[in-house]
Amino acid sequence: MNEAKRHLVTAALIAGLLIAWEVTGQMKLVAGGTLPAISAILSRLVAEFPEYLPHLAETLKTASTGFVIGNVIAVAAACLFCLFPLTERLFRGINITVFTVPPIALAPVLVIAMDGNAARITLAALLVYFPTMTAALTGLQTADPRAIDLVHAYGGGRFKALWLVRIRTALPAVLSGFQIAAPAAVLGAILAEFGSGARWGLGSFLLGSLGRAEPDRLWGIGLTATAISALGYVAAALAAKWVTGENRALGLTVSQVRSEPERGRLHKAVMVVAALVFPFVIWQVLIWMSGLSPIIAKTPYGVFEYLFLGRGAESAQTRLLVALGETVPVTLLGMLVGLLFAFLLSLISFLSPTIMRAILPFALFTQTMPLVALTPLAVLIFGRGLTVTLVITTSVTFFAAFVVLAQGFAMIPKSAFDLVDAYGASVLQKLRLIAIPACGKWIFVAGRLALPKALLGVMIAEWLATGKGLGNLLNQSRGYLDYGMIWTVALVSILLSVALYQLAELAEKLVTGGRSKK
Amino acid sequence: MQGLPLSFNDVSKAFTIKGEALRVIDGMTLECPAGSFTAILGPSGCGKSTLLRLALALEEDDGGSVKVGGDDPVLARRSGAVGVAFQDAALLPWRTVQDNVRLPFEVLGRTPDRKQIGDLIDLVGLKGFEKAKPGELSGGMRQRVAIARSLVTDPRVLLMDEPFGALDLILRRQMNLELQRIWSAKRPTTLLITHGVDEAVYLADRVVVLSPRPARVLADIDIPFERPRGPELLRDPAFHELCDEIGAHLDSGRGDA
Known part of the structure; x- marks a missing residue:
């Protein structure tokens, strides 16, 4: 198929899906009209747009401020980690925490500890930090080693190498980080608006509209939020495309034997302990600096006291354990469903790139959707049971997993397929013999990335829909002004997320390690 | 400017890979x-490149001493006395040809010598390509940019790690001629690491043959041919006799292993 024909097929498929949506809406096929026709949503959106403006402006302001602050910190941190690798190990605990933290658990804590506006910006910045930092660090570290050697050969130090070679090399990676960071900033802003009782902002607007049974209005807000996310994504993607053209590595890459720094066991143990303790130290210092009352702002010891020593300790423990018992199994189930979905999608994309090209815009679209803004709609369609939790969880987890798995499929050398083709293998045989085994390692990577997101999805569903588990406990504690429980749930959900992530990493190591030995 | 002596004295180097x-x-x-x-010949992976990286202070030795002009290599390279070309052109893809050639000046914090940059681009036959990006050049042209860059600071020591390894035979001969001409004009102390016996004999005053890892000197042979050496030398029976002799030394090293 030639290029023009491909675009035509893609356009036809997209048009078909949109028409299907319109017809479904017009005929009220889904749950008594909870999925309105696109035309109905858009006409209402246009009619009410003046009402949207102040909310839209507020969310844009918060998200863009958070975006800038988060990215500046992320790039600075990446440079620091690249220049002094020891700092990266020291900050490992912080970085994993920031990556795995369910923002919904953090929002109430930030609102307690900070002024509302600062809390919203902080949450947006926090969600921006990780994607940009990892992308920037990878970019900085993968600079052409020969070019670095060259700088050293003329007496330049690591700062010169950073300035002349690494930063420019990392630029496309940083911009691709921005692609993920832009929707994350919008999500952070809306989540924080949700939890902070602000007057303006799309999150507040949505919260105010929840009570009315007006699906077209909810869809209008959801689509608006998605549109600004998607705009940020596209802007970053265009910028990335513009710079990558010049950046492609040239010539052959020459492998070079390099000594690994020798580290004793003691050194390793010290680094692990430091990475573990460091986040708590920062927590403690931030609380001290804030000068807030210990009743509202809990220190690490404050949480320990609440959960184990205080008067209501036993009741608090019971409530927490019940909530955990509800949240953990659903999170694991959600991750599995998300992975399965991602696997099927990457399989389809592998078998038929044309279908994929049509699906991809929609998949990207779901990624820029601020999840919270669409949860109420999911509730309208799927009710308040396990289904809605799984739908929400899958929609947050599948994309990252899909990207990883598709990459796994794409990395299979073409010659491997040519080889079995030469023996007349069928499509299924190609899958069984080559594609699926080659994907094994990637499934674990995908799982590791999906787990923290699964927890976020489950907690959002619990908060807004099912009224169970950690998400609900958090929401309830806010209502009762039970500060100890708010901090405890925040801490426990972060610890849970980190623990799940580490377990997944361990499983990945066991599997890949076992494989490389063969 | 005069070349500086380069010396390796009882040098050892080991790498730790996965604890071994x-x-x-x-x-x-x-x-x-x-x-x-001086040209250095030896089988792949015998430590030729490591020798050069030691002279550039890109690796630290485990014993013995490496001196450039009687000094620590770190001091030598900081003073801008050293020029280097790697097997890979290692050009920065976002810079034009002239900006790539200018890079050593920037690292050293010196004002770039515009005339020198222009002359060298001319010398390696890239006149008219000053504003081109590396992506627009062929492999051979990129390698010539790297050669120009290695010479731009008027180095007193020139270290080259298979700079023509990626080129085809015809281009390689042409580059050999050019390198000889440049070297004769400026006489930097040159250490050329190569896989090509004929290239080594054609260019060098002296060919050192190394053993497989760990590297030892198997043979140290003076090359007597008069300079300037023209392309006709490649057809001289005496030239081929010497090449065969050196080839035999390389084979004997393989027999030892």
């Missing part, structure tokens, strides 16, 4: 007098 020590160079001594042209 790999001895790459074991007590090697090699003197390159000021203004000499």
Whole structure:
């Protein structure tokens, strides 16, 4: 198929899906009209747009401020980690925490500890930090080693190498980080608006509209939020495309034997302990600096006291354990469903790139959707049971997993397929013999990335829909002004997320390690 | 400017890979007098490149000493006395040809010598391509940019790690001629690492053959041919006799292993 024909097929498929949506809406096929026709949503959106403006402006302001602050910190941190690798190990605990933290658990804590506006910006910045930092660090570290050697050969130090070679090399990676960071900033802003009782902002607007049974209005807000996310994504993607053209590595890459720094066991143990303790130290210092009352702002010891020593300790423990018992199994189930979905999608994309090209815009679209803004709609369609939790969880987890798995499929050398083709293998045989085994390692990577997101999805569903588990406990504690429980749930959900992530990493190591030995 | 002497005195180097020590160079001594042209031949992975990286202070030795002009290599490179070309052109893809050639000046914090940059681009036959990006050049042209860059600071020591390894035979011969001409004009002390026996004999005053890892000197042979050496030397029976002799030394090294 030639290029023009491909675009035509893609356009036809997209048009078909949109028409299907319109017809479904017009005929009220889904749950008594909870999925309105696109035309109905858009006409209402246009009619009410003046009402949207102040909310839209507020969310844009918060998200863009958070975006800038988060990215500046992320790039600075990446440079620091690249220049002094020891700092990266020291900050490992912080970085994993920031990556795995369910923002919904953090929002109430930030609102307690900070002024509302600062809390919203902080949450947006926090969600921006990780994607940009990892992308920037990878970019900085993968600079052409020969070019670095060259700088050293003329007496330049690591700062010169950073300035002349690494930063420019990392630029496309940083911009691709921005692609993920832009929707994350919008999500952070809306989540924080949700939890902070602000007057303006799309999150507040949505919260105010929840009570009315007006699906077209909810869809209008959801689509608006998605549109600004998607705009940020596209802007970053265009910028990335513009710079990558010049950046492609040239010539052959020459492998070079390099000594690994020798580290004793003691050194390793010290680094692990430091990475573990460091986040708590920062927590403690931030609380001290804030000068807030210990009743509202809990220190690490404050949480320990609440959960184990205080008067209501036993009741608090019971409530927490019940909530955990509800949240953990659903999170694991959600991750599995998300992975399965991602696997099927990457399989389809592998078998038929044309279908994929049509699906991809929609998949990207779901990624820029601020999840919270669409949860109420999911509730309208799927009710308040396990289904809605799984739908929400899958929609947050599948994309990252899909990207990883598709990459796994794409990395299979073409010659491997040519080889079995030469023996007349069928499509299924190609899958069984080559594609699926080659994907094994990637499934674990995908799982590791999906787990923290699964927890976020489950907690959002619990908060807004099912009224169970950690998400609900958090929401309830806010209502009762039970500060100890708010901090405890925040801490426990972060610890849970980190623990799940580490377990997944361990499983990945066991599997890949076992494989490389063969 | 005069070349600086380069010396390796009882140098050893081992790498630690997955906890195991790999001895790459074991007590090697090699003197390159000021203004000499030395070619190093040896099987792949024998430690030739490591030798060069030691002279550039890109690796630290485990024993013995490496001196450039009687000084620590770190001091030598900081003073801008050293020029280097790697097997890979290692050009920065976002910079034009002239900006790539200018890079050493920027690292050294010196004002770029515009005339020198222009002359060198001319010398390597890239006049008219000053504003081109590396992506627009062929592999051979990129390698010539790298050669120009290695010469731009008027180095007193020139270290080259298979700079023509990626080129085809015709281009390689042409580059050999050019390198000889440049070297004769400026006489930097040159250490050329190569896989090509004929290239080594054609260019160098002296060819050093190394053993498989850990690297030892198997043979140290003076090349008597008059300079300037023209392309007709490649058809001289005496030239081929010497190449065969050196090839035999390389084979004997393989027999030892």
